[in-house]
Amino acid sequence: MTISLVPLLVCGLLVAAGVTLLLERSLVRVLAGVILLGNGVNLLIVTVGGDAGAPPLLGRSDPDRMADPLPQAMVLTAIVITLAVTAFLLAMVHRAWQLRDSDEVSDDTEDRWVRLRARRGQLGERVRARQAEYDLLVAEQRAELHVEPTKGERLAHRRTDRRKLKHRQREARRQMRRAIRAERERQALALDPELEGDD
Amino acid sequence: MEALIPLPVLLPLLAAGVKLAIGARLRRVQGAISITTLAVNLVVSAVLLVQVDTHGPMVARIGGWEAPIGITLVADRLSALMLVTSSAVTLCVMVYSVVSAYDRQEDVAPMAIFHPAFLVMLAGVANAFLTGDLFNLFVAFEMLLSGSYVLLTFGGTPSRIRAGATYTVMALMSSMLFLIALAVVYAATGTLSMAQLAERFADLTPQVKLLVELLLLLAFAIKAAIFPVSGWLPDSYPTAPAPATAVFAGLLTKVGVYAIFRLEALLFPGGPVGTLLLWAALATLVLGVLGAVAQADIKRMLSFTLVSHVGYMVMGVGLATVAGLAGAVFYAVHHMTVQTSLFLVAGLIERRTGTTSINRLGGMMRGAPLLSLLFFVPAMNLSGIPPMSGFLGKLALVQAGLEVGGVLPVALVTAALVTSLLTLYAVAKVWGKAFWRETRADSEGRQDAGEEQVERSAVTIPGLYGPTAALVVLGLAYTVLAGPLSSLTERAAGELLARQPYITAVLGPR
Numbered sequence: 001m002t003i004s005l006v007p008l009l010v011c012g013l014l015v016a017a018g019v020t021l022l023l024e025r026s027l028v029r030v031l032a033g034v035i036l037l038g039n040g041v042n043l044l045i046v047t048v049g050g051d052a053g054a055p056p057l058l059g060r061s062d063p064d065r066m067a068d069p070l071p072q073a074m075v076l077t078a079i080v081i082t083l084a085v086t087a088f089l090l091a092m093v094h095r096a097w098q099l100r101d102s103d104e105v106s107d108d109t110e111d112r113w114v115r116l117r118a119r120r121g122q123l124g125e126r127v128r129a130r131q132a133e134y135d136l137l138v139a140e141q142r143a144e145l146h147v148e149p150t151k152g153e154r155l156a157h158r159r160t161d162r163r164k165l166k167h168r169q170r171e172a173r174r175q176m177r178r179a180i181r182a183e184r185e186r187q188a189l190a191l192d193p194e195l196e197g198d199d
Numbered sequence: 200m201e202a203l204i205p206l207p208v209l210l211p212l213l214a215a216g217v218k219l220a221i222g223a224r225l226r227r228v229q230g231a232i233s234i235t236t237l238a239v240n241l242v243v244s245a246v247l248l249v250q251v252d253t254h255g256p257m258v259a260r261i262g263g264w265e266a267p268i269g270i271t272l273v274a275d276r277l278s279a280l281m282l283v284t285s286s287a288v289t290l291c292v293m294v295y296s297v298v299s300a301y302d303r304q305e306d307v308a309p310m311a312i313f314h315p316a317f318l319v320m321l322a323g324v325a326n327a328f329l330t331g332d333l334f335n336l337f338v339a340f341e342m343l344l345s346g347s348y349v350l351l352t353f354g355g356t357p358s359r360i361r362a363g364a365t366y367t368v369m370a371l372m373s374s375m376l377f378l379i380a381l382a383v384v385y386a387a388t389g390t391l392s393m394a395q396l397a398e399r400f401a402d403l404t405p406q407v408k409l410l411v412e413l414l415l416l417l418a419f420a421i422k423a424a425i426f427p428v429s430g431w432l433p434d435s436y437p438t439a440p441a442p443a444t445a446v447f448a449g450l451l452t453k454v455g456v457y458a459i460f461r462l463e464a465l466l467f468p469g470g471p472v473g474t475l476l477l478w479a480a481l482a483t484l485v486l487g488v489l490g491a492v493a494q495a496d497i498k499r500m501l502s503f504t505l506v507s508h509v510g511y512m513v514m515g516v517g518l519a520t521v522a523g524l525a526g527a528v529f530y531a532v533h534h535m536t537v538q539t540s541l542f543l544v545a546g547l548i549e550r551r552t553g554t555t556s557i558n559r560l561g562g563m564m565r566g567a568p569l570l571s572l573l574f575f576v577p578a579m580n581l582s583g584i585p586p587m588s589g590f591l592g593k594l595a596l597v598q599a600g601l602e603v604g605g606v607l608p609v610a611l612v613t614a615a616l617v618t619s620l621l622t623l624y625a626v627a628k629v630w631g632k633a634f635w636r637e638t639r640a641d642s643e644g645r646q647d648a649g650e651e652q653v654e655r656s657a658v659t660i661p662g663l664y665g666p667t668a669a670l671v672v673l674g675l676a677y678t679v680l681a682g683p684l685s686s687l688t689e690r691a692a693g694e695l696l697a698r699q700p701y702i703t704a705v706l707g708p709r
Contacts, residue, residue, distance in 0.1 A: 022372070027364060034371055041378045048386035071385065074334055078378060081341045085371060088348055092363055095355045105364045108434045109499070 007047040014040030027093040027103040034089060038082035042075045049074075123187040130183055134176045141169040200250050204259035204272045206243045207282055207325035210236050215318040223311040230297040233314050237293050237321070241286040248279035252687065256694075256704035258331065266331075266705050267392045273331035275701055276691035277528060281328045281457055284532045287673060288449050288539050289321055291666040295543055296442035298662035299550075313353060317446070320346025327454045331705055333384065333391040336458065337377055340422065344370045347451060350443035351435060358438045366435035373421035380414035387411065394705035397465050397698055412467045419462060423455025425513055426482040429506045433490065436505075437498035441546020444498065448505050449539035453531050456512045463516050464524065464695040476517030477607050484510035484614050488621040497545045497555040497629055501538070504581060504622055508534055511618075514611055515596055518603050524692035526595030529685055533580075533588040533677055540577045540670035544570065547663060548633070557629050562638035571634045573667055578630065580674050582623035588677035593619055595685065 014036050021033025049071025054061035056069035097103050107115070144165065214236040218229055251257055256275035260266065274282075296313065323343025330336050348370075352363035385391060387407055388399040400408055417428070424432040432452070436444050463472070487507025494500040512534070515527025547570055548563070549555050564571045580587040593615060600612040677684060694700055 022368065030368055037375050041375055041382070044379060045382040048382050074381070077338065084345060088345070089367060092352060092360060092367065096360050096364070099357050099360060106361050108365065
């Protein structure tokens with residue numbers, strides 16, 4: 001059996017191009033890669049499957065000069081299967097595009113986990129920073145309350161002033177606490193990869 | 200009797216065609232067709248098993264063409280045993296999916312699309328077990344894969360489409376590698392009939408032989424999810440609908456393992472690849488179970504244990520002794536049943552509570568004692584607590600490993616024991632958090648925070664518990680039947696390694 005080099009080189013080229021496209025993240029390119037790869041492999045089967053010859057039909061030609069019909073039957077089957085799988089892939093690409101307006105394969109769950117852990121760490125730092133701010137505020141407010149009364153102030157006036165000041169301070173603390181709580185909740189949500197969705 | 204052999208492939212295909220023709224109408228008839236088909240399948244496989252166990256391998260020649268030219272279907276002890284197990288498992292899963300489809304009256308798609316895809320997949324699985332021809336094995340893989348593509352992306356939700364992309368591309372890659380291997384095999388030997396290949400491979404130069412063996416092994420290893428090429432599995436399986444995941448976990452990886460059994464025992468006995476397989480088994484066992492330990496979601500945890508426990512079967516093949524192979528076959532039978540029942544239980548948990556994350560589950564022991572029992576028994580069986588079948592399978596493999604001796608097999612035995620322990624740790628973590636822990640007040644509130652809504656129904660459906668319980672009991676029954684079953688697996692392994700009965704049955708006596 002003699003094998004010409006050209007079909008084998010074409011095979012190699014098709015498979016190489018197919019593999020390169022398969023490594024892409026865009027599903028349309030993956031689809032093109034599958035088609036190229038499939039054609040490359042089919043060409044390989046025909047090329048290495050025996051010498052060319054007469055059509056393998058009984059009574060038409062001498063059996064010794066006939067081409068081997070088996071690789072042709074195999075390639076035919078493989079072509080049909082590749083066609084079906086290509087149709088399925090196309091439908092899947094379309095669905096992915098419908099859902100997200102893009103055909104890129106998104107990160108897998110484990111990747112999302114890693115990203116979420118990093119984000120949780122950042123959020124934790126933010127919570128700690130807020131906590132520190134809160135502690136600082138409380139200290140400042142205490143200092144404010146303990147200011148020595150100046151001489152000419154009337155007692156009653158000072159009392160209402162003090163009440164207003166305390167009220168204001170309480171409001172400020174409440175706001176701060178609410179912000180901390182919100183940060184904490186955000187951090188808790190970041191624990192769960194499913195909650196972040198598929199983006 | 201030979202006429203029975205094609206039935207496990209034909210019946211599901213015919214049923215799938217009829218169901219596609221009926222469409223979404225006649226729901227009761229639809230369910231009846233699926234269940235009857237699989238019940239008949241189970242009976243046929245059981246008859247086949249009894250026949251081949253008494254009379255030796257049986258061969259069906261499709262279209263009356265003689266062996267090396269036409270396509271042959273061969274039933275020997277190994278393939279018949281795998282068929283019986285897979286039929287029993289799929290029958291339970293089918294009952295489960297029919298009941299769950301009846302439960303949701305508004306949803307008509309399951310019957311019209313889910314079941315035909317499911318049946319086509321089962322036909323592919325049966326074809327893969329029975330085929331005596333490498334190209335027909337490729338066709339069988341494509342049949343089961345095309346069914347599984349539909350099942351995995353069922354409903355087209357974002358997470359399933361994402362998982363489907365990974366799964367489809369990986370499966371395609373493995374199919375292409377298989378096709379390239381087939382081209383090389385045909386160019387080197389001029390045949391694809393496995394019996395004839397078993398004779399002709401001996402004449403090849405060692406380099407070509409090794410190339411062919413490695414190409415085929417890589418293609419099958421991707422299907423079986425063995426370590427360096429196992430990353431796709433835990434990422435894609437957990438998102439599919441519960442019955443689909445259950446049957447994927449039970450059957451699809453085992454088809455890959457079965458192909459490796461045939462490859463190593465029939466086509467390339469005693470090659471240098473055995474050592475490579477032992478290393479792969481070691482890595483699969485340990486790395487898989489470490490992945491399982493780290494998971495917080497029950498379905499993902501189960502997927503990682505699935506990868507890990509494939510390592511046990513690969514270990515048995517790598518040892519290449521009758522005892523090792525017999526242990527691997529026993530383990531495959533056990534693992535098909537137990538892993539499927541665990542995924543069905545995970546489906547029940549999800550149905551009841553709307554989640555499978557152990558951080559959000561809790562108090563199931565008090566709220567659902569029956570469900571807890573259904574989880575507990577196969578979980579303990581999986582991790583190998585005596586006297587369950589998981590323990591017996593691991594014991595057989597450990598004994599086989601120690602019999603062979605040497606550094607690598609003993610290291611592998613150690614790894615197998617460590618894996619068993621870590622599996623116990625992983626399932627105990629789930630048990631402690633999801634079942635024993637008291638329900639926390641804040642865990643209830645958090646569920647509504649934008650999570651993808653999974654249907655919840657607090658109403659218990661007895662019809663769903665029935666098939667799951669049947670599978671769990673089947674897993675326990677392997678302990679009771681351990682004597683006959685292990686002697687059967689030993690006979691199957693002996694027949695597989697002897698090679699001659701298979702070759703003579705297909706090609707005729709020389």
